[in-house]
Amino acid sequence: MSITADDISRAAIGARTAPSMRRSFTESRNLRSFLLTAFVWILAIIAAIPLFSVLYMLISQGGARLSLDLFTELPPAGFMQGGGFGNAIIGTLVMVGIGALIAIPVGVMGGVYLGAIAPDSKLSAGIRFVAKVLTGFPSILVGIFIFGLLVQAMGTFSALAGGVALAMGMLSTVMLTSEQAIRMVPQRMKDAATGIGCTSTQTVWKVVLPTALPGILTGVMLGIASAAGESAPLLFTALFSSFWLESLVEPTASLSILIYNFSGMPFPNQIQLAWSASLVLVLIVLVFNILSRLFGSRKV
């Protein structure tokens, strides 16, 4: 250490002049802060525009056509006026229902395994990793997978295949959120149950699952919401139908495929129906989204 430097700093302590600490807008750091802040505000507002534009179009275009007929009538052929998409609503609900029936038990049980039975095992880490990778997987690949697995074997597109495809898409969401909810259950609660002589199954059933239920339901609702809006997997599994659903093993209509088909048609009636179907579809998705938020806010 140089002696002079040391001397200077020692002297400086008594000799410092009072610095100016006044706020000055022209000082570069303050000006830059102001500009950057204004900039992120603008970006955030721009990012909000699409949502409001979509909602505005759904209400103005889709709402204009809203009537009971939409829910009770079948899709019209080209050039025809009127019509509805009752069969597509039923198809969407049925296939989402089939998906949920498969994905919820398997997903929640898988979550139990990851979160409560073997949280730190290598196998669990592997399952968790695969689930995360699959969450970001293109849903169209799941559709092609089910096409290869079921549709070709059964020889027909079907609601069943569509439901299975939706289940595969929901599975990772349900499993990962269930695991998280289960992990949030405080260790002292599990210890209390174990300490009173519960088998690990009893601990899970009587203590862990009831406590984690709101969190699990959050994941389930999120999974259902995203499945209801899915379209790519259905294109390869359920395809579409202009008739009422009569069996689970025939091509089945869905709102999303109806929107896809009608959006490309040169007829105003079909375009209007596509907007109305979009409104109904978004409402269905929103209901489950809001449900998931309600359960989420009740989390312990």
Add this chain to the structure above:
Amino acid sequence: MAELKLSSLSEKSISRNPSGAEYASDRGFRGLALACGLAMMLLLLAILIIIGREAAPAISKYGLGFLTNAVWAPGRGEFGILAEIWGTLYSSILALIIAGFFGVSIAIFLTQDFLPPALAQVFRTIVEMLAAIPSVVYGLWGIFVVIPAIRPLANWLHEHFSFIPLFGTSFGGPGMAPAVIVLAIMVLPTVAAISQDAFRLIPYKVKEAAYGMGTTRWEAILKVMVPTAANGIFASLVLGFGRALGETMALAMIIGNANQISLSLFSPANTLASLLASTFPEAGQLEREALMFAALALLFITFIVNVAGTIIMSFAAKQQTT
């Protein structure tokens, strides 16, 4: 096992050993849970195997030339996906640039105390809602809102700057530009959500240290917070890229489905996923086989990107929390 059980010490005790049924159900339950967990692994494996199997005939027929051929002519039985690979990467990269810029900025905006908590929650909900809108609805919106909205600007750009390859062709409606805009909107929530998590993982003491050194808020953000969250932000971009690569329906509706390789934002193009969606329902046997090869290519690309993103994310979370 039975010998090891304790016998009741007193006649009055209510305690008893678990019954055989309890042991059996315990074992059964654990087994079932394990099976459900394994189902996840099996699913991935089955996807790889089935799609690989479906693609096998086309692989043996066309070989690797399939990836470097830009012609898709079912009539002549000639198939190649170079144009789709180009379209997939080009649209995803452009969308990621936009979504990354907006998404990271919004993550900063929502986590660095720019807003009172209630207002921040409103913005956060708006961004999450963007993710809730189904892909087909974005497609419909793209056709009837985005394309008309950008038409004047696109025409003007083409008129005055057609020497720039980006604006080299005239705007005909469906094409790369509207596809990129819609894709960016759809990827934005992913980037914003994962980046927000990365910022939230930064311990409060780091922020304190930065302010204690006399940084302004933006100096703290740009010089301390962003570098600290860098790995998480990177993961958000990679996973957002993965989303963009596989996005299907909206693109099938607005990208124009034209088999060509062009730098122009205004010309129609195609992606692997939208090729599959738009061609598959009406495809004949020969074309279907070729489409399965395209699906395998999409699987390969998205698998690698998603695995990379997931690894980076868990690495980032581990690093930040220690």
Add this chain to the structure above:
Amino acid sequence: MSVNLSTPATTAAAVNPQYAISASIDKIFYGDFLAVRDAVIGVEKGKITGFIGPSGCGKSTVLRSLNRMNDLIPIFRLEGRVDFMGQDIYAKDIDPVSVRRHIGMVFQQPNPFSMSIFENVAFGLRLNRFKGNMHEQVERSLRRAGLWNEVKDKLKQNGLALSGGQQQRLCIARAIAIEPTVLLMDEPCSALDPIATRIVEELMLELKNDYSVAIVTHNMQQAQRVADITAFFSVDVSKGGRTGYLVEKGPTAEVFGNPREQLTREYVSGQFS
């Protein structure tokens, strides 16, 4: 900068040229909660001022209001004034960012940035657009923080890879690299083991040659070992709240050996904590 040991060059407004900071705080609120009242206190130049008192007595709150760190808490409000070199740092036109560049701070938890050891120390220098020899100043700061010999061969290593005690010395090096006028230390040893504590305490005694230091500690032995002046705070629970206030201050030997107040006597003799 003029180098003159005899005439302290503060402005005429300075309350007392002996003090780097002199604060007369009437009240500190968090929302409606009155956290501190009646604290008249100073940081003497070239000396170490220790703040002691039971937990909840507001000693950290007072320390953090000396460089406007409390501004990070939106509901914080201060009545009174804090003079630093003759300027009220709570005046409307004062930029809190500038205040913190002159009054450095070391925190309870070591908080190095997730960057290299070198960049941690250079952080403030870059922030202030330091024009001199960066490497020399970093080395000087690390030497003064007593860390140079341990890290000179691994300056590129991440600061978070160091041990807790080393991290805290790195934070001290980071704080003094920009030559602040005052150094505030908020229980700097509470997260450290006894050996690391010993090293940091020795370091503080060195630092007071160059800086005016204020340290909050819950450890009375530590206050006796390092502080020239001690301020004792207590907490008033009479009106249902928990309001801290200054009981007395004076030369450390007096506060511990012959305190004026009964409360202080009881505290320093360990009768309550």
